[in-house]
């Protein structure tokens with residue numbers, strides 16, 4: 001059987017930041033690709049401690065973007081081009097760090113710079129994931145509330161078993177939940193590629 005291709009023509013930029021839930025984002029890429037979405041992946045340095053870029057490269061069929069100063073085959077400026085052509089940007093997992101950086105207007109690596117650019121280009125969906133102590137930190141809560149106020153979207157986190165071997169709130173939404181939220185957001189608009 002071929003892929004479902006309901007979402008053919010849509011482009012998603014997936015930014016992966018450094019939490020243990022990175023492995024679930026690999027499954028999200030596969031789900032999106034099976035639905036026909038073109039997926040470009042950018043990873044922070046910390047994310048690469050958890051899952052190698054080769055996993056995302058293999059699943060997306062595209063080069064993975066890891067650094068602001070990497071040379072690309074195309075001659076465009078990647079932090080602009082990637083965000084500009086995306087119909088949706090997903091940050092999954094979204095660490096406390098990236099949430100804080102975006103809320104503070106910091107753009108000091110590829111992912112935070114992409115997030116800065118993406119806001120003017122397409123919806124941005126965050127899938128926070130962290131230990132319950134981090135999640136309940138009022139600074140993290142205030143940062144996320146500020147982003148939601150500014151029209152960022154969030155899915156999760158959920159309650160459940162966490163890698164730190166506790167049960168609590170902070171577990172990243174499941175790939176299926178993130179996919180469902182992404183699908184809904186994508187189908188609300190026509191793919192940018194259709195505009196030519």
Ligand SMILES: Cc1cc2nc3c(=O)[nH]c(=O)nc-3n(C[C@H](O)[C@H](O)[C@H](O)COP(=O)(O)O)c2cc1C
Nearest residue numbers: 017018019020044046047095096097098129130131
């Ligand atoms: C084993 C391990 C697991 C971690 N898991 C998380 C996590 O789930 N969520 C989080 O916000 N930070 C987590 N961190 C801390 C982040 O990796 C750290 O704050 C890092 O600076 C995030 O960088 P980034 O946002 O640029 O990827 C973890 C660190 C380690 C060593």
